Amino acid sequence: MTAALEMTDVSVDLGGRPALREATLRVDTGEFLGLLGPNGAGKTTLLRAALGLVPLRHGRVAVDGRPVRRGGSPAGYVPQRHEFAWDFPASVEDAVLSGLVRHIGLFRRPRARHWQAAWDALDQVHLADLRRRPVGELSGGQRQRVLVARALVLAPPVLLLDEPFTGLDLPAQETLTGLFTTIARDRAVVMATHDLAAAAYTCDRLILLNRTVVASAPAAELNDPEVWMRTFDVGPGSHVLKSLSSFVGA
Numbered sequence: 001m002t003a004a005l006e007m008t009d010v011s012v013d014l015g016g017r018p019a020l021r022e023a024t025l026r027v028d029t030g031e032f033l034g035l036l037g038p039n040g041a042g043k044t045t046l047l048r049a050a051l052g053l054v055p056l057r058h059g060r061v062a063v064d065g066r067p068v069r070r071g072g073s074p075a076g077y078v079p080q081r082h083e084f085a086w087d088f089p090a091s092v093e094d095a096v097l098s099g100l101v102r103h104i105g106l107f108r109r110p111r112a113r114h115w116q117a118a119w120d121a122l123d124q125v126h127l128a129d130l131r132r133r134p135v136g137e138l139s140g141g142q143r144q145r146v147l148v149a150r151a152l153v154l155a156p157p158v159l160l161l162d163e164p165f166t167g168l169d170l171p172a173q174e175t176l177t178g179l180f181t182t183i184a185r186d187r188a189v190v191m192a193t194h195d196l197a198a199a200a201y202t203c204d205r206l207i208l209l210n211r212t213v214v215a216s217a218p219a220a221e222l223n224d225p226e227v228w229m230r231t232f233d234v235g236p237g238s239h240v241l242k243s244l245s246s247f248v249g250a
């Protein structure tokens, strides 16, 4: 089977320093993958490499079997919420259509098929009723779903989520988790997150990252404390390990 996303020996330098070292991973259609690691572990860099947004020092990236070139990845990207201009006077459907700007053309009018793709994407995130609402009036959870629809409008083989739960309450997180699980039925989903509990409960597999891939397995199988110590650069007496033991086997 062709991988939805395959990264082989990927190394990236940022500011002259290594941000990612020989990272290798494969994600298949139908998988919901959690990407975990401490601050500065290279999670965002790995997502940006999958999007063709950073030069690779070494290695290969392929989406749906096709090599990714600079700026030309078919992967869908859901940025962190603060990266979107919510005070821009746009409706929900305008925001979703902006995901198609490369297909529509910058100063051209969207065609019927573009509107239909936007409405279908809004249907998938259960926001069809709010399509005329100004984006500035939405809650944090609704804004997150708009960003997911904006990425889905291109029907990507893999959806990359950067910290989707930050600042959301538990019910909003639960809604999103259900949504991501549904979306992962017919594509791959990769979620970079600091929320280990949410990832452990909902993701099929976790990738533990600390500049390189330290481990890749379902949460229940990640029961070697050594692996978590290497991931988070902590010693055996660390509180990190104690808090981990409630939801993984470490």
Ligand SMILES: Nc1ncnc2c1ncn2[C@@H]1O[C@H](COP(=O)(O)OP(=O)(O)OP(=O)(O)O)[C@@H](O)[C@H]1O
Pocket: 014, 015, 016, 018, 019, 037, 038, 039, 040, 041, 042, 043, 044, 045, 046
């Ligand atoms: N534009 C940049 N120029 C130089 N160094 C950078 C740049 N962006 C990131 N870095 C460095 O690259 C490393 C990896 O950063 P990255 O943002 O990928 O980590 P992360 O795991 O996403 O972190 P966080 O959990 O804090 O968001 C860090 O050491 C960071 O300081």
